[in-house]
Structure formats: C-alpha cells, structure tokens
Amino acid sequence: MLAMLPLVGSFPTWVTLTVAGLAMGMMIFIMSSGLTLVFGLMDVLNFGHGAFVSVGAFAATLVLVPMQGWLEAESLAMNLGALGLAILMAMAVTAALGWMFERVIVMPVYGQHLKQILITMGGMIVVEQLIHVIWGADHKPMPLPAALRGAIVIGDAAIEKYRLLAVVVGLAVFVLLSLVLNRTKLGLLIRAGVENGEMVEALGYRIRRLFVAVFAAGSALAGLGGVMWGLYKETLSASMGGEVMVMIFITVIIGGLGSVGGCFIGALLMALTANYAGFLAPKLALVSHIVLMIAVLLWRPAGLSRK
Amino acid sequence: MLNTLLSGDPPRSRALSALLVLIVLGLALAPFITSGARPLNTAATICVYIVLVASYDLLLGYTGIVSFAHTMFFGIGAYGVGLGLSGEEPTWSGMALGVAAALALTLALAFIIGLFALRVRAIFYAMITLAVASSFAVLASQLSDWTGGEDGKTFSVPGLLSPATEFGEFMGRSLDGKLITYYIVFFGAILLFLVLLRVVNSPFGRVLQAIRENEFRAEALGYRTVVYRIAANCIGALAAALAGALMALWLRYVGPKTTLGFEVMTDILLIVVIGGMGTMYGAVVGAALFILANNYLKSLMAEAAGAVSGVPLLEAALHPDRWLLWLGILFILAIYFFPTGIVGKLAPPSRRG
Numbered sequence: 001m002l003a004m005l006p007l008v009g010s011f012p013t014w015v016t017l018t019v020a021g022l023a024m025g026m027m028i029f030i031m032s033s034g035l036t037l038v039f040g041l042m043d044v045l046n047f048g049h050g051a052f053v054s055v056g057a058f059a060a061t062l063v064l065v066p067m068q069g070w071l072e073a074e075s076l077a078m079n080l081g082a083l084g085l086a087i088l089m090a091m092a093v094t095a096a097l098g099w100m101f102e103r104v105i106v107m108p109v110y111g112q113h114l115k116q117i118l119i120t121m122g123g124m125i126v127v128e129q130l131i132h133v134i135w136g137a138d139h140k141p142m143p144l145p146a147a148l149r150g151a152i153v154i155g156d157a158a159i160e161k162y163r164l165l166a167v168v169v170g171l172a173v174f175v176l177l178s179l180v181l182n183r184t185k186l187g188l189l190i191r192a193g194v195e196n197g198e199m200v201e202a203l204g205y206r207i208r209r210l211f212v213a214v215f216a217a218g219s220a221l222a223g224l225g226g227v228m229w230g231l232y233k234e235t236l237s238a239s240m241g242g243e244v245m246v247m248i249f250i251t252v253i254i255g256g257l258g259s260v261g262g263c264f265i266g267a268l269l270m271a272l273t274a275n276y277a278g279f280l281a282p283k284l285a286l287v288s289h290i291v292l293m294i295a296v297l298l299w300r301p302a303g304l305s306r307k
Numbered sequence: 308m309l310n311t312l313l314s315g316d317p318p319r320s321r322a323l324s325a326l327l328v329l330i331v332l333g334l335a336l337a338p339f340i341t342s343g344a345r346p347l348n349t350a351a352t353i354c355v356y357i358v359l360v361a362s363y364d365l366l367l368g369y370t371g372i373v374s375f376a377h378t379m380f381f382g383i384g385a386y387g388v389g390l391g392l393s394g395e396e397p398t399w400s401g402m403a404l405g406v407a408a409a410l411a412l413t414l415a416l417a418f419i420i421g422l423f424a425l426r427v428r429a430i431f432y433a434m435i436t437l438a439v440a441s442s443f444a445v446l447a448s449q450l451s452d453w454t455g456g457e458d459g460k461t462f463s464v465p466g467l468l469s470p471a472t473e474f475g476e477f478m479g480r481s482l483d484g485k486l487i488t489y490y491i492v493f494f495g496a497i498l499l500f501l502v503l504l505r506v507v508n509s510p511f512g513r514v515l516q517a518i519r520e521n522e523f524r525a526e527a528l529g530y531r532t533v534v535y536r537i538a539a540n541c542i543g544a545l546a547a548a549l550a551g552a553l554m555a556l557w558l559r560y561v562g563p564k565t566t567l568g569f570e571v572m573t574d575i576l577l578i579v580v581i582g583g584m585g586t587m588y589g590a591v592v593g594a595a596l597f598i599l600a601n602n603y604l605k606s607l608m609a610e611a612a613g614a615v616s617g618v619p620l621l622e623a624a625l626h627p628d629r630w631l632l633w634l635g636i637l638f639i640l641a642i643y644f645f646p647t648g649i650v651g652k653l654a655p656p657s658r659r660g
Contacts, residue, residue: 045430045433045434047433105639108643109642113373113428113429113430114367114371114373114429115642115646117373117429117430117433118373118576118580118638118642119639119642119643121573121576122635122636122638122639122642123635123639125573125631125632125634125635125638126632126635126636126639129629129631129632129635130632132623132628132629132632133620133623133624133626133629133632134620134623136623137628242569245437246437246438246441246442249434249437249438250434250438252434253431253434253435253438257430257431283449286442286445286446286449287442287446289438289442290438290439290442293435293438294423297423297435301427
C-alpha cells in the first residue's frame with residue numbers, strides 16, 4: 001500500500017483511495033468468505049453463491065422499507081439499529097435459503113464437480129427469477145441511512161462514512177471467523193473436516209450436520225455481503241449478485257480455495273489494485289483483476305495460501 | 308453417402324431421425340413456409356445456435372471441460388465481421404479480413420487460456436474462464452470508439468446480401484439479399500456442424516472421450532491429455548467464432564448484449580443439458596426447442612398468466628418475462644433425471660469401441 005504513495009503523488013488522495021479500496025475489499029471478503037468455506041469443507045463450488053448476495057440485499061428491504069423513519073432520523077444509533085435489524089433479517093433469510101439449497105439442489109451431486117457447477121448455475125437462474133417474482137422486475141433504490149451519508153474530511157482527505165462502516169464490519173467478520181475457526185471446538189472440527197472428512201466421521205462426529213450448518217452460515221455471509229454491497233451501490237437488482245460473482249471468484253482463486261485468510265488477503269489485494277489502477281490508468285483498471293489473477297497464479301498456481 | 312456425411316454416426320433411432328429430418332427440412336424451407344421477419348429470424352438464430360451449442364458440447368459433453376469463455380469467442384467472431392464491414396463501403400474483402408483476424412485472435416486466446424488454465428482442476432478452469440470472459444465483455448463495452456460500446460455497431464453488408472437486391476419472385480416470396488443471407492447462414496451452419504461431427508467421430512474425438520471418462524487412464528495410455536484438451540479448446544473456440552460471424556452477418560448488427568452477455572452463456576448451458584450432453588444431435592434438437600420456446604413460450608405464458616390473474620405470486624411467476632424461471636427448473640430436473648438429455652432418451656447410446 002505504502003509503495004503506491006509516491007506513484008499516486010498526493011497524500012490525501014492516497015488516503016482516500018486506500019480507504020475506499022479497503023472498504024471495497026472488506027465487502028468482497030464478506031461475500032467470498034462463505035464461498036471459500038463451503039468449498040473448503042464440502043468440496044462444493046457453489047456457482048449460485050451470487051444469487052444469495054442478491055437475495056440478502058432484497059431481504060434487507062423487508063426491514064428497511066417499514067423502518068424508513070428510523071433510517072431518516074439523524075441519530076446514528078437509530079440508523080444503525082434499523083440497519084442491524086435489516087442485516088439480521090437478510091442473514092436469516094439467506095441462511096434458510098442456503099439450507100434449502102443444500103438439501104434440494106446440492107445434496108444429490110456431492111463429489112461430482114461437473115454436475116455441481118451445472119446444477120448450482122441452474123439454481124442461480126431460478127433464484128434470480130424468483131427475486132423478480134417476489135419483488136418485481138424493476139431496480140429498487142436502497143438509500144443510505146441519514147447519518148452515514150457524506151464524508152468526513154480530515155486535512156485534505158475525504159473519507160466516506162459508509163466506507164468506514166464497511167471496513168469495521170469486514171474486520172469484525174474476519175476476526176470473528178478467525179476466532180471461531182482457530183479457537184473453538186467447532187472450528188477445530190471444521191478445519192479437521194477440510195483436511196480429512198472421513199477421519200472426522202470415523203471419530204464419531206456427524207460431519208453431515210456440520211456441512212449443512214456451514215453451508216447455511218456461508219449463505220448468511222453472502223446475505224450480509226449483499227446488504228453491504230446494496231447500500232454501497234444504492235440500487236438493487238436481481239442480477240447484482242451475478243455481477244460481483246466474478247470478483248468473488250477471482251478473490252477465492254487468488255486466496256487459494258478453502259482458505260479464509262487467503263480470501264481476506266486476496267480481497268484486499270484485488271480491491272486495492274483496482275482502486276490504484278483506476279486512479280493511475282483508468283483503462284487498465286478494467287483488466288486489473290485479470291492481470292492480478294494471472295500474476296498470482298503464475299507465481300503460485302494454487303493460490304496464495306497453498307504451498 | 309449419407310453415412311459418410313454424418314461421419315458414421317447416424318442418429319440411431321427412428322424417433323430421433325424423424326425429429327432431425329423435421330428440423331432440418333423446417334430450417335431449409337423456412338423462408339417459403341413462413342412469412343414475415345420474425346419466423347425467419349427465429350430460424351436463422353436456430354441455425355447459429357446449433358453450431359454454437361455443438362461447439363460447446365465438444366468441450367463440455369465430449370471432453371468434460373467446463374468453460375465459461377465460449378461467448379467470448381462467439382463475440383470475437385461477430386465483432387470480426389462487424390468491424391470488417393463497418394467501413395465506408397462494405398466489401399467482401401473487408402469481411403474476409405475481419406473474419407480472418409477474428410479467427411487468429413480466437414486461436415491465440417483459446418491457446419493461451421488453454422495453456423494456462425487446463426493444467427488446473429475443472430473447478431478452477433470454470434472460474435478462470437468466467438473471469439476472463441467477463442473482463443473481455445467489459446473491455447468490449449468500454450472501448451467504445453472501436454466497438455460502439457454498449458450500443459454496439461450497426462453496419463451494412465455487401466450489395467449482394469442487402470435486402471434491396473431483388474432477383475424476382477419464387478413461390479410467392481421475393482428472392483432478395485436477405486434470402487441469400489439466410490441460406491449462407493443455413494449452409495454455413497450445416498457445414499460447420501458436419502465438421503464438428505467429423506471431429507468427434509475421429510480418433511482424435513475418441514481420445515477426448517477417453518479423457519472425459521478417465522483422464523488419469525488416458526494419460527497412462529500414453530496420450531498427452533493437455534495437448535488434446537488444448538486442441539479441443541481451440542477447435543471449439545474457432546467454431547464458436549464462425550458461428551458468431553454468421554450471427555453478425557444475419558443481424559447486420561453486433562453488440563455486447565447479443566454476443567458477449569452472460570445470458571448467452573446460460574442459454575448455451577441450458578441447451579446443451581436439455582438437448583443432451585455428449586451428443587452432437589442434442590445441439591440440434593436442443594437449440595431448435597429452446598429458441599422456439601424463447602420466442603413462443605412467452606405468448607403461451609401470457610395466456611396462462613391471464614387465466615390466473617388475481618392470484619398474487621402465481622400471476623407474477625407466469626408473467627411472460629419469467630419464462631427463464633421454468634426453464635431453469637427444467638434444467639435442474641434434467642440434470643437429475645435425464646442426464647443424457649432429450650437425445651439420450653430418444654436414442655440410448657450404444658457401446659461402441
């Protein structure tokens with residue numbers, strides 16, 4: 001990050017770019033972490049993950065629309081309260097959907113990658129269309145809460161308030177996930193399951209139940225990411241999840257499939273690269289993701305976290 | 308004679324043969340049995356999609372490669388014709404140059420992607436191609452000076468093919484440039500399809516199937532599987548680019564939505580699976596049914612929606628724009644219950660050496 005400072009030239013611009021990149025990276029991380037967890041544990045690549053992102057964002061409107069008053073209030077506490085409820089709602093809906101998705105669509109095709117890819121693609125199409133059926137086909141506005149609009153100006157650097165919130169939420173998710181995975185028995189089981197599922201099963205743990213729980217949790221994370229992303233974009237469409245899917249995939253490829261830490265680094269790396277490239281050479285920013293991915297894969301064909 | 312044309316791989320079932328004859332006859336006579344622009348447009352789209360889907364099936368069904376970059380090659384072919392003809396005066400040489408450049412670019416890109424990514428696992432390859440294809444689509448829509456951006460490019464075709472050229476009348480239909488264009492598309496599609504059929508029934512195609520069934524074993528038999536997979540990738544990509552060229556020639560327009568969009572990719576996947584993976588005839592049947600459904604299912608659904616108007620969610624679910632919902636469900640059911648697709652149901656594959 002610091003290495004980019006002389007290239008950008010001005011310190012305030014650098015701060016703005018870096019914070020924006022971090023915020024974007026955090027949002028991508030939240031969305032990708034679920035996918036990479038599910039892949040690591042269950043060896044299922046869910047091409048429908050992006051649809052959960054959209055569903056999360058739309059489910060949030062179930063809370064945000066009735067609670068419009070709280071959002072418009074000037075008090076930060078009320079804003080965050082409404083947002084918190086919306087996030088809970090989104091995560092609950094996507095967790096339930098993820099659970100159903102696993103039962104109905106994914107369960108019969110464990111161990112068959114080709115069918116998994118096709119069937120989760122089909123699932124994505126159906127879920128996207130169902131969003132149209134339930135919420136209508138139009139784009140929906142999703143305004144930021146009053147207290148989160150605008151930017152804080154420190155010196156000459158302007159930092160959007162919402163981006164700070166995104167950084168905080170992303171860090172919280174990362175810390176929480178790391179703690180759960182590294183410090184709890186549940187995490188121990190998950191990590192052991194990633195390494196060798198049969199062994200864990202043989203030791204008497206019901207790994208199937210763990211699978212479903214992780215799938216639901218991964219979907220809930222996509223839902224949370226969807227709310228954050230929707231607020232960032234300020235409009236919702238059923239295809240928004242499909243659009244970020246590419247970034248999510250690049251992130252998990254760079255990070256090394258199945259690794260939360262790698263995913264975190266990958267997301268930040270990608271978002272920062274995109275932001276700096278966007279400032280220095282706007283045309284190049286379009287392909288910066290791909291260039292980064294190719295560079296990383298040439299260096300480490302299995303991603304950053306794998307040796 | 309017929310057997311040679313079909314590369315010794317006939318449909319092997321009465322029902323399927325009848326269906327195929329019906330489709331081919333329908334497409335061949337489309338300008339004379341229908342009138343108006345829409346049915347002819349449907350027929351031309353079916354021709355192009357047959358080639359596009361068959362070339363994708365070479366990868367997915369025959370070799371077991373899941374690629375999401377197929378629309379990229381389709382788009383390159385279409386843009387090749389589009390840019391080749393977008394000059395002041397559309398000429399045949401300009402078109403030939405455009406197609407040649409498109410094919411060269413396709414070959415280079417397919418080779419690089421293949422070289423780079425085919426060494427990794429299937430699941431990685433799917434993600435990498437998706438990323439590359441979407442970046443390419445973004446690039447095409449951003450370089451607007453060159454490609455016309457989101458709006459795409461409308462261009463005119465050489466004089467012989469333009470609708471203004473008339474040669475008289477036959478069976479109540481005027482023989483104009485549009486008709487000639489249709490037959491170029493039709494015969495081009497047949498030719499490309501037969502070439503692809505030849506490829507999958509050659510010794511080369513057998514090796515691809517061996518790789519699909521068990522890559523490790525194919526490698527152990529002494530085949531360099533990476534070379535075969537890269538070759539399959541390149542052949543599939545070239546056929547897709549030619550299909551794109553035909554599409555552009557027919558539409559006299561090229562834009563990111565019709566050629567590069569992710570919707571095109573999902574269409575291809577749906578057709579391959581519903582028609583039948585690992586059989587070239589699946590592409591014919593699947594494309595014909597899918598494009599017809601795309602064009603005519605909507606009006607059927609509009610009637611159904613009218614019948615249940617007032618029932619809140621059901622009415623929305625039967626809205627004509629939601630036809631993809633039902634095809635998506637059909638797609639999932641097809642993967643579970645008919646993994647061999649329509650063609651697999653009609654003509655169970657015989658075990659051959």
